[in-house]
Amino acid sequence: MDRLSALPDDVLCHILSFLSTKNSVATSVLARRWKFLWTFVPNIDLGLTYGDDDVNLWTDTNLWNGFSKIIINRVMLLHKAPRINTFRLCNNLHDCREYELRAWIRTAISRSVRNIEICFNYNIYLPQCLFTYKTLVDLTLICHVDIPVSFDVYLPALKKLTLGIVRVKIDTPALRYIHAYEPISEDFSARALTSLMEADIVFVNEAPIEGDAIYSRNILEFLGRLCNVKCLKLSTTPMKVPDSAFSALTIRFPNLTKLELPVNWCLDWRLFLYLLGNADNLEVTCWIEPPHQVPTCLLSHLRTVTISLFECAEHEFELISYILGNAKVLKRMEIYFELHGIDLKGKFDGIKKISLFERGSKACELVFH
Amino acid sequence: MVTTDEKGPLTAKKKSVIIRSCDGDEFLVSESAAVLSTSLKKILEEKEDRLIHLSDIDNKTLAMVIAYLSTHADDGLSDDLKRSFDQEFVSGKEFDVLKYLVLATDTLQVTCLCYTVAKKMADIMKNKLVEWVRREFDIQNDYTPEAEAEIRRLDAWAWDDRQLEDD
Numbered sequence: 001m002d003r004l005s006a007l008p009d010d011v012l013c014h015i016l017s018f019l020s021t022k023n024s025v026a027t028s029v030l031a032r033r034w035k036f037l038w039t040f041v042p043n044i045d046l047g048l049t050y051g052d053d054d055v056n057l058w059t060d061t062n063l064w065n066g067f068s069k070i071i072i073n074r075v076m077l078l079h080k081a082p083r084i085n086t087f088r089l090c091n092n093l094h095d096c097r098e099y100e101l102r103a104w105i106r107t108a109i110s111r112s113v114r115n116i117e118i119c120f121n122y123n124i125y126l127p128q129c130l131f132t133y134k135t136l137v138d139l140t141l142i143c144h145v146d147i148p149v150s151f152d153v154y155l156p157a158l159k160k161l162t163l164g165i166v167r168v169k170i171d172t173p174a175l176r177y178i179h180a181y182e183p184i185s186e187d188f189s190a191r192a193l194t195s196l197m198e199a200d201i202v203f204v205n206e207a208p209i210e211g212d213a214i215y216s217r218n219i220l221e222f223l224g225r226l227c228n229v230k231c232l233k234l235s236t237t238p239m240k241v242p243d244s245a246f247s248a249l250t251i252r253f254p255n256l257t258k259l260e261l262p263v264n265w266c267l268d269w270r271l272f273l274y275l276l277g278n279a280d281n282l283e284v285t286c287w288i289e290p291p292h293q294v295p296t297c298l299l300s301h302l303r304t305v306t307i308s309l310f311e312c313a314e315h316e317f318e319l320i321s322y323i324l325g326n327a328k329v330l331k332r333m334e335i336y337f338e339l340h341g342i343d344l345k346g347k348f349d350g351i352k353k354i355s356l357f358e359r360g361s362k363a364c365e366l367v368f369h
Numbered sequence: 370m371v372t373t374d375e376k377g378p379l380t381a382k383k384k385s386v387i388i389r390s391c392d393g394d395e396f397l398v399s400e401s402a403a404v405l406s407t408s409l410k411k412i413l414e415e416k417e418d419r420l421i422h423l424s425d426i427d428n429k430t431l432a433m434v435i436a437y438l439s440t441h442a443d444d445g446l447s448d449d450l451k452r453s454f455d456q457e458f459v460s461g462k463e464f465d466v467l468k469y470l471v472l473a474t475d476t477l478q479v480t481c482l483c484y485t486v487a488k489k490m491a492d493i494m495k496n497k498l499v500e501w502v503r504r505e506f507d508i509q510n511d512y513t514p515e516a517e518a519e520i521r522r523l524d525a526w527a528w529d530d531r532q533l534e535d536d
Contacts, residue, residue: 007468011475014483018491025527029499029520032511071526 013041017085020045021075039080044108046072047088048119048142061121066092069100076104084108088117096120102127109133116140119164131155142181183222199226200233216241220271224251232275233260241271253279260286302327308336312350321357330361336369386413387420388435394428395420396435402442406434407478425476430469433458437482455481459489464506467493499528 007015016024016038024038046067067090087108105127108116116130117140126141131153139155142164158172162179175193179200203219220241226232232253256279261272276282286306305323310316324333335354337347351368384400388409403421404410412421423431440446440454459467467490474483494502503510510517521528 007472008475011471011487014475015471015487015490015494018488019495022527023495025524026499027494027502028524028527029512029517030503030508030510034508035520067526074524 009037009040012037013081016041017043020047020049022046025075036078036080039078042081042083043086043088044075044079044084045086045088046075046090047117048090061092064090064092064119064121066090066119066121068093069095072096072104073100076107082111084111084113086115086117087113088115090119092119092121094122096124098125102129105130114138117162118142193225194228196226196229198231199229201226201235203234203236212240213242213245217245220245220249220251227251227253228255229253230255231258231260232256235261246270246274249274251278254281257281258284300328303329304332304334305330306334306336309338310335310350311338311341312346317350317353320354324354324357324359324364326360327364328360330359330364332365332367334367334369385419388431389420389422390426390428390431391424392428394431396431398435398438399442402435402438405438405441405479407480409477423476426473427469430466430473433466433470434473434477434479434482438479441481455485458482459485462489464490464493 016027019027021038021041021044024041028035028038049065069091072089072091087105089104101124105116105118106129109129112135114136115138116136117138118126119140119142130136130139133155135157136155137157138160139158140162142162153172155172156174158175160177160179161172161175163183164181172193174195176195177198178193178196181202182204183201201222219236253275256275259275259279259282276285281301283301284304284306285302286308302323305327307316307320320333320335323330337350342350347368355366385397386400386403386409387395388398388403389395400413403413409421426434437455437458441451446454462470467486471483471486471490474480474486497505502508512520
């Protein structure tokens with residue numbers, strides 16, 4: 001008895017379910033027993049292969065490794081598993097018709113699919129059944145997918161929603177995680193997102209320069225809907241929030257414990273400071289360019305700070321010294337040096353300088369990368 | 370900790386069960402750890418006996434599964450610690466060991482561990498040449514050369530432009 005073949009079929013299918021459909025189809029050549037094993041794997045994964053930076057992947061569809069409709073049809077016709085857990089589809093060859101996509105999605109739904117991911121780089125209408133499917137748990141729609149706004153989306157069981165450039169009204173009361181790319185436009189509206197725990201939002205500001213005022217008001221309004229989140233990750237392009245919008249701002253983030261600003265945060269420093277000042281329970285922050293000032297109140301509960309692309313600039317040292325000196329319960333500060341600008345000596349001097357700063361929290365650990 | 374069972378008297382000691390492997394070794398396991406396995410939980414609900422004999426799991430595999438169950442039954446450990454334990458648990462293990470583990474966790478219905486082990490096995494297989502998988506996993510190719518060529522022709526896309534490793 002060979003080593004793999006001693007395992008029962010359902011265990012082998014379980015193992016194959018962690019591979020893409022392409023990889024599991026490739027096992028059909030191993031031996032006769034394997035010929036149709038892949039057709040009983042409870043996933044169909046003809047999806048996008050993610051790299052380290054999925055945001056770039058969203059905008060640059062040339063990086064996609066899509067599947068032709070011939071392959072998709074072949075897989076859909078041969079696949080026999082009575083239940084499908086995850087259904088992922090990526091096509092950038094402009095060869096799919098609406099009725100085909102509808103048939104594939106209906107097949108997946110008829111087999112009780114829980115997670116759906118669809119990536120198309122051309123306009124195609126998605127069937128209505130996808131947006132009223134009551135037991136869908138995780139939905140990802142990336143790029144150029146047009147959702148007709150003539151009907152609303154009602155996905156009561158949805159826990160995780162990832163949106164590329166999609167225009168949609170959403171009504172998803174159970175949603176716990178949202179990852180959205182530019183989720184503000186006339187066509188995007190969301191009902192209260194009260195169950196939301198985690199949000200990862202990318203704003204790219206495609207509005208004209210003079211449109212900043214309206215755009216930033218929309219952003220603030222959108223952020224208001226996220227007020228219950230525990231973890232918030234925000235990326236934006238440069239813009240200025242008008243003073244009048246600030247004066248009207250009353251959002252608080254009582255549950256926010258982690259705030260992450262991954263890409264160069266250029267929205268408006270005042271908004272960042274506002275977020276810090278109105279999140280009473282914030283414990284962890286990660287930012288690339290350190291801000292020039294931090295509200296004192298924050299320093300009484302902040303536990304972890306991560307700073308990326310540290311360039312040994314004077315204002316950065318000042319800020320670090322200020323945080324280390326005043327944050328009373330800080331447990332860990334991680335600093336990532338900017339890789340190209342700083343030589344070994346500069347790095348060494350920087351570490352030495354920071355290590356000598358006075359610390360308000362004796363338990364604080366410093367980690368350099 | 371003092372607990373009350375259904376019969377009434379207080380027991381100061383945590384309840385435990387004895388699990389015997391197919392080669393006769395016996396392991397003393399706390400009940401809270403044992404019930405993390407759906408199969409063991411069912412057995413314990415059905416019979417009074419505190420000795421469970423598992424006729425198809427060897428002592429080496431059983432010891433690993435029990436180490437896993439005990440760690441996950443420990444309320445003192447954070448979820449983060451348990452997750453890193455899971456990663457450590459499968460890393461560096463021989464494929465043969467993983468195979469017995471995945472079989473044992475399938476039999477005992479320890480869903481989390483079965484998931485972790487199956488994923489690890491899939492990671493080992495990922496992007497490997499067919500010949501590599503056959504050789505490393507001792508799979509006997511029972512196709513005729515013509516039949517194999519026909520499969521490769523019909524699903525040629527599955528072997529396209531893949532970065533395959535043969536070491």
